[in-house]
Amino acid sequence: CGVIGVYAPGKKDIARGVYFGLHSLQHRGQESAGIAVNRQGTIQYHKDMGLVQEVFNDEIIERMQGDIAIGHVRYSTAGESHAGNAMPLVIYLRDKAVALAHNGNLVNARILKQKMQNKGVIFQTEIDSEVIAALIARYGRDVPIEEAIEKALKKIQGAYALVITTGDKLIGVRDPNGLRPLCIGKNEDGYIFSSESCVFPLLGAKLVRDVEPGELVVIKNGEITSYPYARKEKLASCAFEYVYFARPDSRIDGIGVYTARSKCGKILAREWPVPADMVISVPDSGTVAAIGYAEESGIPYGEGLIKNRYIGRTFIQPDQRMRELSVKLKLNVLEENVAGKRLIMVDDSIVRGTTSGKIVKMLKDAGAREVHIRVASPPVTDPCFFGIDTPDKEKLAAAKYTIEEICKMTGADSLGYLSVEGMLRAIGLGKDRICTACFTGEYPMELPEQNRKERKD
Numbered sequence: 001c002g003v004i005g006v007y008a009p010g011k012k013d014i015a016r017g018v019y020f021g022l023h024s025l026q027h028r029g030q031e032s033a034g035i036a037v038n039r040q041g042t043i044q045y046h047k048d049m050g051l052v053q054e055v056f057n058d059e060i061i062e063r064m065q066g067d068i069a070i071g072h073v074r075y076s077t078a079g080e081s082h083a084g085n086a087m088p089l090v091i092y093l094r095d096k097a098v099a100l101a102h103n104g105n106l107v108n109a110r111i112l113k114q115k116m117q118n119k120g121v122i123f124q125t126e127i128d129s130e131v132i133a134a135l136i137a138r139y140g141r142d143v144p145i146e147e148a149i150e151k152a153l154k155k156i157q158g159a160y161a162l163v164i165t166t167g168d169k170l171i172g173v174r175d176p177n178g179l180r181p182l183c184i185g186k187n188e189d190g191y192i193f194s195s196e197s198c199v200f201p202l203l204g205a206k207l208v209r210d211v212e213p214g215e216l217v218v219i220k221n222g223e224i225t226s227y228p229y230a231r232k233e234k235l236a237s238c239a240f241e242y243v244y245f246a247r248p249d250s251r252i253d254g255i256g257v258y259t260a261r262s263k264c265g266k267i268l269a270r271e272w273p274v275p276a277d278m279v280i281s282v283p284d285s286g287t288v289a290a291i292g293y294a295e296e297s298g299i300p301y302g303e304g305l306i307k308n309r310y311i312g313r314t315f316i317q318p319d320q321r322m323r324e325l326s327v328k329l330k331l332n333v334l335e336e337n338v339a340g341k342r343l344i345m346v347d348d349s350i351v352r353g354t355t356s357g358k359i360v361k362m363l364k365d366a367g368a369r370e371v372h373i374r375v376a377s378p379p380v381t382d383p384c385f386f387g388i389d390t391p392d393k394e395k396l397a398a399a400k401y402t403i404e405e406i407c408k409m410t411g412a413d414s415l416g417y418l419s420v421e422g423m424l425r426a427i428g429l430g431k432d433r434i435c436t437a438c439f440t441g442e443y444p445m446e447l448p449e450q451n452r453k454e455r456k457d
């Protein structure tokens, strides 16, 4: 998911800023979108299934005037994909409205929910984010909101980047491991929280810094106050953000995503060289690494696959049949450029392994002489419990099969994955400041609900 919060009291059209920002975060989720606007403590919101541009129109945006606004785009990692699970969530503490948007996944949501249900709390959605809202509601009746949020945060475990607005405040929170990204921007109107810094230029803002792991940041009266609410755990910035999820023009925890991805490609070329005529990418997610591979190997980069830009990310269609069809909907071979050639095909990652085989076949049908798959991240062997939608272990190609078997299944002439060490070097955060659990099985925290993955596919 993607979250954004804009603090700009006295400015017109705050919802429009959030709306634009959500467009720049659209790659983080295409299932639903929502905006909540706070006008002197009164909260108005609109959310629905669909892309940002489908959910909002001019009339809705114009209607939503206020001083502070938050927004959310969603893909489901917990809870079904339907409108009732869209965000922001709006709750009431006595007569005080609070709006909340969450990116991430709690690892103890079910336990907490059960406990609260036993005490008579009624839940309206299936999303774990409502557990956070319910906890804030429980603690927030008599104490200031910051305190209520802190109390709630002490109960929850897992990954979260939160933006919250209530009264005259905009609040941003990042979990104690910083698993999900959240950064702070500033423009002449005020402050912005965003999952990714790529939204800032559009809003005339500059990146100030990342929210720290275990930090709660309150913006009020035009001032920023920082509350470190948790003992500073080790940063465990998500490796997959750099490899695939984030936009290349974002910076996360001080690292430019483009640079990290390009270095992944360069190191991959050193680890897995092969004679070939052309390096092609599986667009768009493989392109930066493919260019890096080409630069390092000296083999020219060329276009071999043309992408239909109007079809959403295959990965995010939460159903296997749609995912299979969408490979062809999305990609077409540029026959005149690949026929007779030995190709190196660079992709960012192999997850289920369904995509690569189809593309290899399409390339060979079009006359490619050889197709060598090069993957700019290590084999995905373990599921993510922190908000990236990798499937259960039994659906992960690299958990079930050896590299040789995967190569054979895809019909490629060879297959090479970037090593974990290579990826760490490419990203450059340092081994103890990054989460690589889906590649190594080394999770940065205990998982009280390991078996709780309930997927639709």
Ligand code: SF4
Pocket (backbone or CB within 6 Å): 179, 237, 238, 239, 240, 241, 383, 384, 385, 386, 387, 388, 435, 436, 437, 438, 439
């Ligand atoms: Fe990111 Fe993988 Fe860690 Fe999940 S398990 S937070 S996808 S690195």
Ligand code: MG
Pocket (backbone or CB within 6 Å): 282, 283, 284, 285, 286, 347, 348, 349
């Ligand atoms: Mg891809």
